[in-house]
Amino acid sequence: MSTILEEIIQEKEREVVILKQTYKTKGNLKQKRHVQSLYEMFMQSQYINIIAEIKRASPSKGMINPDVNPPEQGKQYQEHGAGAISVLTDYPFFKGTMDDLSAVREAVDLPVLNKDFIIDEIQINRAKDYGANVILLIAAALPKHRLQQLFTYAREQDLEVLFEVHNEAELKVAKEIGATIIGINNRDLKTFEVDLATTEKLAALIDTEKTLVISESGIKTTADVERIKQVGVRGILVGETMMRSRHLEKTFAELRIQL
């Protein structure tokens, strides 16, 4: 039986074939000139910084917030202290779109992450065209030589790269490729279980003075953040908790704790 990641990647392979036939680069129309580097901002901050995510639905939770207005949500995140905004742009599994990304880009001044499953340079071109400052590369999705090529290509386009790992072998690849922003995903993509022990285990193997470590998935409470702060994590990526929150000010105050 295939894993959800394998299913998603198969879908992306189909999407890339179509993109290559139809997509014409728009020449980076949506790029804002003075967006601060996510790495610099998070490394200098005295607080745990939050990448707040816009996510209508997910394979593990089904529909989460189908009626969200992405630019409004992005503005709210910025107002309440987000360090960056993540926009899920995959439609088949997460009900996001590239237009969500460009609308958020227009609405906020923060770095914007194009959260998608990137397997080809053409998706990186598109991410930049729609206004992303940061892209995601998932170690489990591709062989090392392709990850290296895509990482280098993204950096050449002036995009920062959040390099996501789930285990020690993937972390080794992240280090060999030269990733400076490493996302440790607490969600097991086979069982969907989330376990913050994944962050604790892997962050301990990273030089957190030089590498920005972001803990991803399943973060809900101050106690969760206190726990991962102990191992040098400086940033958290939070989707569901933000999308379900009815009091974003309170949610940010609970999660954006002092380092």
Ligand SMILES: O=C(O)c1ccccc1NCC(=O)[C@H](O)[C@H](O)COP(=O)(O)O
């Ligand atoms: O969220 C899922 O169900 C999921 C399934 C398969 C691949 C990726 C998935 N999520 C992407 C993410 O990385 C999360 O959206 C992100 O870390 C935020 O997680 P959460 O705070 O738990 O919504």
